[in-house]
Amino acid sequence: MSIRITAATTARILRQLVTDRRTVALILLVPALLLTLLRHVMDSDPAVFDRVGLVMLGVFPFISMFLVTSVAMLRERTGGTLERMLTTPLNKLDLLLGYGIAFAVAAGVQAAIAATVAYRLLGLDTAGSPWLIGALAVANAVLGVAVGLFLSAFATSEFQAVQFMPAVVLPQLLLCGLIWPRDEMAGWLQGASEVMPLTYAVEALTEVGANTGMTRTLWVDLAVVLGVALLALVLGAATLRRRTD
Template sequence: MRATPYLATTVRILDQLKADRRTVAMIVVVPSLLITLLYFIYQDYPTPPGAPTMFDRVGLSMLGILPFVMMFLITAIAMQRERSSGTLERLMTTPIRKIDLLGGYGTAFSAAAAVQAAVACAVSFWLLGMTTAGSVWLVVLVAVVVAGLGVALGLLASAFARTEFQAVQFMPLIATPQLFLCGLMVPRNQLPGWLEAISNVMPLSYAVDALNQVSVHAAPTEQMWRDIIVVVAFAIVALGLGAATLRRRTP
């Protein structure tokens, strides 16, 4: 990866994001608002003595799920806009390398994802009183990694869409099954065997498992690091596949 084109692409995408106030609001504000809504939903939910509250249990998982969903949508739409507007096509006529382009896009959106995850965690822990056995910074780390996964999958999904509307349509195909099978609704070990097998090859399952480890262990565990590594590996593979789609559509 060459520094100059990589940094130029990163700065360009960040400038575009900064100029789009609605997108900035969606990235920074919407996940925090949804977590706040979840807090009020479970505010009066009965909790057995000594057990974590329902908000702590569900809200912690949502700190990983919401950044994933939001960054998937935003990245897929933004990248498809680059393709349909001809910007990507013009860039491919220059000597810039695919890895420089993809690295720039991924870094810019991942930086936005890091801000999103940090703000959502700050609201959850310091404003709404969420508690975990582990460090808040471990939750932030997992949330940032999962948001990066959303960025990678969004870049990949945009390659198969012809319009921004089609990019949105990949949401039910890629993200929704993971929401159902990640362990948020039913523990994965209680799923039917064939569904558990499917959940084992879905990256969001490992993100939720990592957050569950943080919720019950004061110190980082080997399983938590393993789960994070699996999520990172999925993101790298998605970025690699995304690089393979960066082709000129005209001779």
């Protein structure tokens, strides 16, 4: 792995990203618009929005980055770009780290916009710092990037890449505790939720929403989220194919 090559890869991906207006809109504008819609849906009970809106500030980056990166990497393979790049000194890990860093930067901008809209315009109120919530949103985005890059290796078309959304993301949304408390689920569902990274991402956000400082649970949850992201990047580098036949 080379820092110089990783940095160059990151810069290339960022240049490609800013020229794709639809992707920019998906990353930067859609989360804020969805939060606005959610706020009006829950207009009669702002306290519910404080709980759900806080969690969605972290969930939206995970979903959007998962979708964008899985499709983007598949395009690199199907278009032959990846095969050409890997004939150079570029290492697979350089490529995946470049993707991770580039989309982490995009996630930082996304989190800043969404948090500003939520706190300044929609009246979101939490015990924890908005800056900490923004940092968790970026961590969740990195997790989405890493998982998306890893799973893209198993897709042969953009349609198949999108199909991973209901197969991988939706079960985590259902079991993470956002819709129903985990301790009130059937025992086997609680066990399943404990191996899903989004469970820890949601728990970390809930901790920030209820506490003014960093708690032990928050540190553990953050370590799990970042650990799974790192593992997914390593597995992605090991399974990444030069092209899709």
